Amino acid sequence: MIFPTIARNMLGIMGFPLTLWNLSMNRKNKVNPPGQIIKTSMSEVHAIVTGEGPVTVILEAGYSSISIDWCYVQPEISKVARVISYDRGNYGWSKTKRKTMTSLDSVEEIRDVLSQLKIKPPYILVGHSFGGLSMRLFASMYPDEVIGLVLEDAAHENQYVLSQENRKRIKNFRRLMTAGYVTSLVGIPRMFKQRIGRRFLAKEYDESLNYIGYTLGAYKTAYQEYVDSVTSAQQLVTSKPLRKDLRVVVISAKNQPEGWKKNQLLFTDLTNNTEVIEADTGHSVHLENPKIVIDSILKLINQDVQTEK
Template structure:
């Protein structure tokens, strides 16, 4: 008998323009009910990255991970354009497929703005947001020209390494933390030329998307918003940058009548693999479930 994958059962959801998004789900406790938790990754981050958190949260709720277009097992977007609004629409289409909700959305890094925008589109079905070390337009540092230059350099280097089939070596620490089957999926799918192209398509619009968020912030009403900030050094991020990023997180929390700011004392930016337990605890806090389970490999 074949052993079940650590990320659950596979499925596909169709977007409004006919693209198929690949997802995997754990059904949650027997009897179901309650909110469904859906995880959204950062730039070029596939479903596999959430394996530790997803499996632990599945003890309390239905837990779903998916690949954005052009990542993992989801086909590329033929339009070639991946602005934030399109990412949020795709997430909304996935939620439509999964049912009426309610949903708790968990977004890491660039996934933070994605889940905020998707929640604002239909706030009535959203039970809460967990933003994990999110990108936030309140961070002035993100608009500096040096950041755009760094992004372009990172993209060029990533593409070269992907062509040489050694890009994944930079993320050995991440894959080593995952269950073996999720780690194998990530090594096979996350570091390809196609995945890097998708990263570039999303990255190309980051500044314009952030400015659009500044001009018209997503209206979240009284949806509970928890922001988790990393505190440990992250390669390529200065102490000044970390201070600016975390200040933007504190600002985001203040904009919500039900905001909560939590510091991940053991984590760098890669919180879902460096301190997954804090993501589990804060997600379960919004679910109203008892906390205390630790993610296991």
């Protein structure tokens, strides 16, 4: 990351008027966080914690996404359980001193948050897209604390392994992320309205997205997270298999490329208790048809209640 950072800073100096304009726009558009800031040993993590119950549901957003991505899901689940969504790295309202952005970093971060909040297991983990990697790693590392796992159109490690099939796609996307990071200080992405984050969110979040989607930290984390994606994939490859009796729900979107769909099939036998749901949506099921995700989580919660009885 050294050379892209040097290039970003040099460009910032050369285009100083643009740098001032971009930084002033960040200050002008600043929006207060909807959740709380939790200080850990490495970070200041923005987390939205709602609801109460015997189970804690952890919501992990996808690549370049944040806590408010779960704006349709979290309120419903909060009626019966405690729910946590948070911003990784420097996404959203979080700030971190971490030098890497791997799936293991994400697991360590959420573990620190749980410790600070004194929230104990059992946990139900929900991971969308890239977030599915860290939630699977969490379940692998702490099998006795996890009672359920929802993988919502989750990325498989094969998506990021440097195979002959993946090299061109990874190289092209990395070039795009590098360009976004290098030009972020002078505000080029802002000029072309290329903000970090997803679409489909409720209108009430437009002001927040217009702020957090253009912060320097957002572009930095998006770049670093993708650079480290090969490492994240390897962390999953070398992780222990999931507990065979773990309840898993795999939600796969129909409207995806064939290569992605092929990798989704690899999730069908993660455990002996894996259910597969095919969603007639695009990649962001939790935003396009949130009921599918909500019902899947509630089913796991209800199953746990029945088990306790």
